[in-house]
Amino acid sequence: MKLSARIKPWLLLTPALLFLLLPLYGLWSAFRLSVYPDGKLTGQVYVRLFSHSDFLLSFLYSLWVAAASTFLSLLIGWFFTRAFVPMLERTGGRLTVWLPMVFPHFVWAYLVLLLFQEGGLVSGLLPGNRAYANDPEGIGIILTYMGKEIPFVILMLLPVYLTRNRLYDDLTETLGGSWFSKIRDAELPFVTPVLIETGIIIFAFTFGAYEVPALVGATFPEMLSILTFDWFYSGDWSERPLAFAAMVFLTTVIGVISLLLFHFINKMRRNITEGL
Amino acid sequence: MKKILFWIIVMLFIISPVGILILQSFTSPGSWTEFSLYGWRGLFETARLLEATGTSLIIGFFVTVINIAVGMSAGKALALYTFQGKTAVDTLFVMPLLVPILAITFGVHIAMIRIGLADTALGVILIHLVPTAPYSIRIFRNGYVSLGRRMQEQAETLGASAGRTFFDIELPLLKPSVQSVIFLTFVISLSQYVITSIIGGGTVVTLAMVYFPFLDSADTTLIAAFSIWFAVLPLLFYITAGAAFRLLPYPRKSGRRELF
Amino acid sequence: MNKMIEIRDATKYFDAGEVLKDVSFSVNEGEIFSVVGPSGGGKTTLLRCLAGLETFSAGEISIDGDDMTHKKANERPVSLVFQEPLLFPHMTIRENVGYGLKFLDISKKEKRKRIDDFLNIVGLPEYENRYPRELSGGQKQRVALARGLILSPKLLLLDEPFSSLDRKLREEMRRWVRRLLKEKNITAVFVTHDQDEAMQVGDVIGVFREGTFEQIGSPEKVYESPQTSEVARFFGDAWVIDETRFIPKRNLSIERIEIEEKVQWRGIIEGARFVKGYRFMEIFLDDEKEHIMLPAPDDFHTGENVYVSTDASNIRTFQQNREER
Ligand SMILES: Nc1ncnc2c1ncn2[C@@H]1O[C@H](COP(=O)(O)OP(=O)(O)OP(=O)(O)O)[C@@H](O)[C@H]1O
Ligand SMILES: [Mg+2]
Numbered sequence: 001m002k003l004s005a006r007i008k009p010w011l012l013l014t015p016a017l018l019f020l021l022l023p024l025y026g027l028w029s030a031f032r033l034s035v036y037p038d039g040k041l042t043g044q045v046y047v048r049l050f051s052h053s054d055f056l057l058s059f060l061y062s063l064w065v066a067a068a069s070t071f072l073s074l075l076i077g078w079f080f081t082r083a084f085v086p087m088l089e090r091t092g093g094r095l096t097v098w099l100p101m102v103f104p105h106f107v108w109a110y111l112v113l114l115l116f117q118e119g120g121l122v123s124g125l126l127p128g129n130r131a132y133a134n135d136p137e138g139i140g141i142i143l144t145y146m147g148k149e150i151p152f153v154i155l156m157l158l159p160v161y162l163t164r165n166r167l168y169d170d171l172t173e174t175l176g177g178s179w180f181s182k183i184r185d186a187e188l189p190f191v192t193p194v195l196i197e198t199g200i201i202i203f204a205f206t207f208g209a210y211e212v213p214a215l216v217g218a219t220f221p222e223m224l225s226i227l228t229f230d231w232f233y234s235g236d237w238s239e240r241p242l243a244f245a246a247m248v249f250l251t252t253v254i255g256v257i258s259l260l261l262f263h264f265i266n267k268m269r270r271n272i273t274e275g276l
Numbered sequence: 277m278k279k280i281l282f283w284i285i286v287m288l289f290i291i292s293p294v295g296i297l298i299l300q301s302f303t304s305p306g307s308w309t310e311f312s313l314y315g316w317r318g319l320f321e322t323a324r325l326l327e328a329t330g331t332s333l334i335i336g337f338f339v340t341v342i343n344i345a346v347g348m349s350a351g352k353a354l355a356l357y358t359f360q361g362k363t364a365v366d367t368l369f370v371m372p373l374l375v376p377i378l379a380i381t382f383g384v385h386i387a388m389i390r391i392g393l394a395d396t397a398l399g400v401i402l403i404h405l406v407p408t409a410p411y412s413i414r415i416f417r418n419g420y421v422s423l424g425r426r427m428q429e430q431a432e433t434l435g436a437s438a439g440r441t442f443f444d445i446e447l448p449l450l451k452p453s454v455q456s457v458i459f460l461t462f463v464i465s466l467s468q469y470v471i472t473s474i475i476g477g478g479t480v481v482t483l484a485m486v487y488f489p490f491l492d493s494a495d496t497t498l499i500a501a502f503s504i505w506f507a508v509l510p511l512l513f514y515i516t517a518g519a520a521f522r523l524l525p526y527p528r529k530s531g532r533r534e535l536f
Numbered sequence: 537m538n539k540m541i542e543i544r545d546a547t548k549y550f551d552a553g554e555v556l557k558d559v560s561f562s563v564n565e566g567e568i569f570s571v572v573g574p575s576g577g578g579k580t581t582l583l584r585c586l587a588g589l590e591t592f593s594a595g596e597i598s599i600d601g602d603d604m605t606h607k608k609a610n611e612r613p614v615s616l617v618f619q620e621p622l623l624f625p626h627m628t629i630r631e632n633v634g635y636g637l638k639f640l641d642i643s644k645k646e647k648r649k650r651i652d653d654f655l656n657i658v659g660l661p662e663y664e665n666r667y668p669r670e671l672s673g674g675q676k677q678r679v680a681l682a683r684g685l686i687l688s689p690k691l692l693l694l695d696e697p698f699s700s701l702d703r704k705l706r707e708e709m710r711r712w713v714r715r716l717l718k719e720k721n722i723t724a725v726f727v728t729h730d731q732d733e734a735m736q737v738g739d740v741i742g743v744f745r746e747g748t749f750e751q752i753g754s755p756e757k758v759y760e761s762p763q764t765s766e767v768a769r770f771f772g773d774a775w776v777i778d779e780t781r782f783i784p785k786r787n788l789s790i791e792r793i794e795i796e797e798k799v800q801w802r803g804i805i806e807g808a809r810f811v812k813g814y815r816f817m818e819i820f821l822d823d824e825k826e827h828i829m830l831p832a833p834d835d836f837h838t839g840e841n842v843y844v845s846t847d848a849s850n851i852r853t854f855q856q857n858r859e860e861r
Binding site: 031 | 278279282285289290294297345346347349357359363367368369373374375376377378380381382383386403409466467469488491503507510
């Protein structure tokens with residue numbers, strides 16, 4: 001009886017753990033193919049990768065797009081949520097705000113194309129009459145991601161604001177706190193972990209996703225995902241190892257960043273729960 | 277005042293873009309006012325579209341079912357049991373969202389070819405689990421956390437077996453979580469273009485596979501209708517799935533309706 | 537009389553430590569056994585083990601002569617009512633009350649009749665098609681009781697069922713539950729941390745502390761002759777002089793002067809308190825450095841120096857009680 005009580009959670013976890021094998025295997029296999037391109041261990045592929053000027057440019061460009069999309073989505077999503085909690089509490093308001101999530105990313109990308117490409121519905125109204133889709137700065141991509149991810153940020157943050165104990169606000173206020181210290185002491189401790197977690201998910205996604213840049217990206221510079229996809233399907237397969245290596249490298253970068261941030265969140269969570 | 281501001285923002289950035297698509301889909305090409313079913317007729321006359329809709333529905337259905345099974349059991353374990361390595365497992369389940377999906381897909385592609393899953397719907401279903409299951413696990417974990425275990429225990433002391441407890445108590449009370457998972461999973465599955473194209477190899481034609489090449493055509497009316505179709509499907513799927521709840525032994529007859 | 541439930545040497549370990557230590561007791565058919573004791577003592581754990589929601593680490597349990605040690609919760613003829621009513625929110629009151637009947641092999645008609653009966657017993661027939669959230673706390677708890685009782689369990693377990701109710705309602709429910717259990721001749725284990733409640737509801741009282749029974753006996757016996765200083769302190773109506781001696785409070789009086797032939801303790805009145813219409817004085821005993829509350833005539837006032845007095849014959853020892861038994 002005692003034994004089965006210990007085994008039970010693991011039984012329940014088994015399907016999910018089996019599922020995990022798939023991404024784990026994929027990652028491991030990509031890594032193996034990047035260091036054993038022709039059956040023997042070599043770091044050659046990575047040397048080639050890092051000396052590839054296209055790669056470095058694409059990497060930095062992707063970093064910019066991902067960072068900008070994440071930062072803007074978090075910031076706007078957060079401000080929007082905290083400003084409009086009462087409207088978001090109502091089903092109607094909430095569902096309308098979440099509407100963009102029903103559409104796939106590529107549909108939203110098409111919308112940006114429709115509105116912001118050369119001769120698009122909105123770009124004609126903007127000063128300079130310039131296009132914000134397929135532009136080298138990546139604004140079209142960032143706009144698309146913002147359209148899709150801000151509702152996601154709201155989705156993640158809203159429960160925090162709905163369940164957060166509002167007594168904390170009153171407490172800091174009675175203690176003579178200013179508007180700023182109210183946010184810092186009564187709000188940030190609860191919001192930051194969720195913001196960071198959401199940010200990591202958005203950042204990782206926008207860094208490596210293919211669909212949106214394929215539609216609203218410029219021909220030059222290219223996002224990393226586009227470049228690696230081309231490498232993967234290059235005619236003679238000679239560049240496949242490069243695709244694997246680029247993805248392994250990207251995974252490492254995202255992994256390190258998220259590890260650091262998760263560590264930070266856990267520390268923060270502990271402080272909150274212990275402080276209560 | 278705030279309310280007005282809220283609706284202005286929502287109007288500008290959400291309703292009007294979607295509204296433009298809807299409007300375009302119901303007007304004749306090049307006009308904004310002349311009502312026409314040209315777009316929708318054109319859409320449904322595209323034989324590939326109906327076929328692809330079917331494929332997407334089938335794939336989405338299985339992805340959803342697997343998600344519910346995997347998410348529910350793992351969510352329950354994480355919420356209601358204490359065991360060693362819980363935090364590690366919890367973090368591990370977020371991992372698939374953080375690894376670029378292309379890295380995973382590139383990696384499993386060769387293995388899929390080897391075991392005959394490449395170019396099959398099953399292969400596509402499996403790869404669609406990667407961007408969906410982590411969300412489902414979290415949603416169910418949160419659902420079980422707020423449900424607790426006392427209700428189930430109460431049913432047990434009244435003589436209910438584990439199975440009865442599940443169908444009579446657990447499932448109906450987790451309905452909001454199940455609904456969120458159904459909706460989210462289906463939407464995400466429907467949105468996968470690149471991984472479907474790699475694993476499905478052009479043989480498994482989902483809606484996304486039809487949409488991409490469509491964008492090269494200049495027929496904005498048709499594209500608008502197609503775009504809207506992407507939002508209609510999840511809603512239909514969601515409503516159908518919601519009806520399945522009526523089959524439970526205790527379908528709630530009245531009371532507050534929860535949407536999410 | 538027939539022993540309805542019997543526990544022998546039950547022990548329960550959690551990872552953190554031993555929660556039940558060699559617990560043994562039995563309850564006769566139709567008897568209500570009140571388990572009373574301080575928070576964290578393991579009362580809920582004991583009930584959960586009796587219900588089969590947890591298993592004893594060691595020990596045996598039998599109900600009506602049948603060994604139940606390895607039976608699961610849904611196989612035991614036991615109903616458990618928790619502190620919160622835990623009504624199923626998606627079922628009507630009728631469905632809630634009748635839920636357990638679904639698993640019994642009786643006719644539809646019989647089921648319907650029983651549900652009607654119990655809705656009447658708990659006085660809520662007109663609520664049958666409402667949902668739990670439309671009921672008050674007391675009504676919900678009554679439904680929870682009906683849901684447990686409708687199965688005619690051989691044993692009913694109640695874990696502080698009234699603690700979420702207000703005082704007046706609580707009093708009412710105690711009387712109502714006791715009458716109901718007696719009427720139906722139901723054997724029950726009733727957990728509470730309120731000594732009044734334990735005495736009012738139970739035929740037998742068990743004082744449960746730190747995983748084991750300090751004393752089991754009739755309410756009067758436990759009240760009058762506590763076996764240990766903890767039992768005496770917990771009931772609060774005896775003044776514990778030290779670990780071996782105590783005096784029932786009603787044998788203590790307050791005097792202004794020293795009296796040769798009495799045993800006396802010097803103290804000062806710190807204030808007056810009113811409990812259920814009677815006036816009490818809170819006295820601080822100088823030598824014992826301890827407060828004691830005693831009824832006092834109106835002419836005693838705060839700040840007065842007094843003597844708490846008794847006859848030497850009133851001093852009892854815990855040891856002596858133990859031998860008596
Ligand atoms: N599932 C569990 N795992 C580990 N320890 C537990 C568990 N359940 C209870 N305990 C511990 O067992 C001890 C007894 O708890 P229990 O709830 O039985 O006390 P109680 O007498 O019912 O208290 P109260 O009057 O406050 O309800 C406590 O120290 C508690 O922390
Ligand atoms: Mg308890």
